[in-house]
Amino acid sequence: MTELHIDQATDGGGVTPPPKVKVWDPVVRVFHWSLVTAFFTAWISAEEWDRVHEWMGYLVLGLITVRILWGIIGARHARFADFVYRPSTILAFLRDSTHLRAKRYLGHNPAGGAMVMALLACLAAVSATGIMLTSDTFWGVEWVEELHEFIVNLTLGLVGLHIAGVVVASLEHRENLVGSMITGWKTNLPKR
């Protein structure tokens, strides 16, 4: 991934479009939208179309496994080290966001990073309980099924918050974060 660094002060004062920078690598983008599709398909096929439900579950597990590896060895903004912040930073960021004066981040902001980790943890737990339900040991065991459904509902709640966060941050910084997750590009605005 090549990063583009253009110092606007040396631009000679002419009106030039703000420099674009590639932020999300293909793995991150394919992962994101495949996960959305697999999770949603698993959700609507639940108790309706068992085989599809189970295969989508395995796909979710495969995707999050790849993402966790990519979080360790991947491109710059894909790495956990790039977006895992201490709780106090996350709280301060959320406080600033409620006043629409949060700092703009090129990669995941602190709240977005925490959301990535929360979603990965929830989906790992959903996958684990789902696999348990296909085993002889936990066949028809009610608490596993209830736990599976509870974590799915928790995940859906997080997805709602995630979308709300994306909308707020997009409006706050006048950028299209959904578009960036499709194309990978962002505008490399100078720091305020």
Add this chain to the structure above:
Amino acid sequence: MRKLYFAVPSIIAALSISPAFASGGAQCENTSGEWLSHEAISTMATEMGYDVRRVETDDSCYEVYAFDQSGRRVEIYMHPVTGVVVKVEHDS
């Protein structure tokens, strides 16, 4: 290469809208009479040779989680009034 990024989600999306949608569950007709108890349903399934784990109401039928005589995981759908087996699903 770029097209590939969109291929995976597209295939899954196509799958999810495909018309052959329902395979899970079963429908039981004429369920207005007095329903058998969970215990009664469990006993009936056991007498048929199933190793019953749980009885649950699923839409209009009783759904019984069990193992069949060869030890395979099965879901047995039984009529709540008559106890007749409507459908047996094997866990893939």
